[in-house]
Amino acid sequence: MNIYDLDTPALLVDVDILERNLRKMAAITAETGTRVRPHSKVYKCIEIVRKQLELGAMGVTCSKLSEAEVLADHGIDNLLVANEVVGQPKIQRLIDLVRRVDVMVGVDHPLAVDALNAAATDASVRLPVLVDMDIGMKRNGIAPEDAAELVRKVVASRGLEFRGLMGYEGHLVSMPPGEEKTNAVNEALDRFSFVIDELKTDGIDVPIVSAGGTGDYQIAARHPAVTELQVGTYAVMDTLYGSFTPEFELATTILCTVTSRPCRERLILDVGRKAVNTALSTSTLKDRPTVEMKYTYAEHGAMTVDEDAPDLIPGVKVELVVPYACGTIHMYEQMHIVRDGEVVDIWPVVGRGKVQ
Incomplete structure (x- = not known):
């Protein structure tokens, strides 16, 4: 089926670009010796997770316990819930899950x-x-100066197994590449080193330090304390991360239909806030960067047109570049997997709605 035969809005993933992105990250981390524990919250798709594992990922990161449960249901092991699990109902679910698979949790x-x-x-x-x-x-996250004491408490707890440390320098990932960003990220990650050194005096080893993201993976992968990266967006990419990590290609678009052209300078698409998240970045039409999303409403997207575009009339289908993948993909039940403009497969977004 050609993509233009699909009804809209439809989520498209170019499988060749996806696989190039996955291979590129695998090659870079193999060079540095850092492992990849990809963050599945971005795409919530088993098929993408399996491709990452085939390329050497050593496990999978989730944000929510329900995401981990779905992955376990599909035979995925070695999971990290990079979050705190609190409250009796969730703790009981976590206990049930740890009987089935190897799953770590943050505390x-x-x-x-x-x-x-x-x-x-x-x-x-x-x-x-x-x-x-x-x-x-x-x-x-606990303050670094208090972390060693919490580790000691974990080590002394009969029902717990201390595996290591985790943290996220997410406040720095959007900085433009350069010396200032490198220094800032390394300074943040050095906090792990200080805690590791303190624990050594007690004879406590720290096997895992899990950190990093798509926006600073090159720096985090080379930090001596970091053992694994929680990268996620690199697989599918979006305009947010693409602006400061251009080495990965945009694999994901939304097929939309022009529903109205009220005037030369504005067109309306059938994709609004319920189908695309523009909270952190704007979007344009694929290959037409001057046609930019100006406003989103519940079911409408208003694009500004800064070019003479007589072809953009009601009924025409266009591809919108995904601005924020983590906030967009979860709104779709499935991904249409595309190669050379043809739909070659459909992958379910199995983690859709898994927010508990």
């Missing part, structure tokens, strides 16, 4: 350690954890 508070340890001890299981550190993003 950043003594009370959370106590709750996880009690549940694991009662269930006669050992729950692998990474101590989650705030390395500057001011989101979750």
Whole structure:
């Protein structure tokens, strides 16, 4: 089927570009010796995860416990829930999951350690954890100066298994490439080194340090403390990350239909906030950078037209470049896998709606 025979909006993924992106990351990390634990929250698709594992990824990162459950249901092992799991219902689900697969979880508070340890001890299981550190993003994560003490508490907890440290320098990834960014990222990651050195005095090894993202992978992969990268967007890319990581290609677009051309300077697409996330970046039509998304409404996208474009009339189908993949792909039930303008497969977005 040709892509223009699809109804719209439809999510398209160019499989050749996707595979080039995956191979490129695999080659770079093989060179540095850092492992890849790709962050599946971006695309929530088993087929992409399997391709990454085939290329040497050592496991998979998730944001939510429900995402990890879906991956386990599809036979994926060696999971990291890069988040805190709190509250009895979720902790019980985590205990059930750890009986099925190898799954680690982040922890950043003594009370959370106590709750996880009690549940694991009662269930006669050992729950692998990474101590989650705030390395500057001011989101979750324990302060670096308190991290070693929390590690000691984990090590002393019979139901827990200390696997290492994690953190995310996400406040720095959008900086333009250059010396300033390199120094800032390394300074953030050095916080891991300080904690590792402190733990050495207690004879505590730190096997895993999980950090990094698509926006700073080249720096994080070369930091001596970092053992694995939680990169995700690189696989499909978007205009947000493409602006500062241009070595990866844009694989994902949304096929849309022009529904209205009220005037020469404006056209309306059948894709709005329920089908594309423009919160962090703007978007343009594929191969037509002067046709730019100006506003999104619930079901409409208003594009400004800075060129003479008599072909963009109601009924014409166009491709919109995805501005923010992590906030867009989850709104679709499936991806149409494309090669040379033809749909060659359909992959379900199995993690759609998995937010618990």
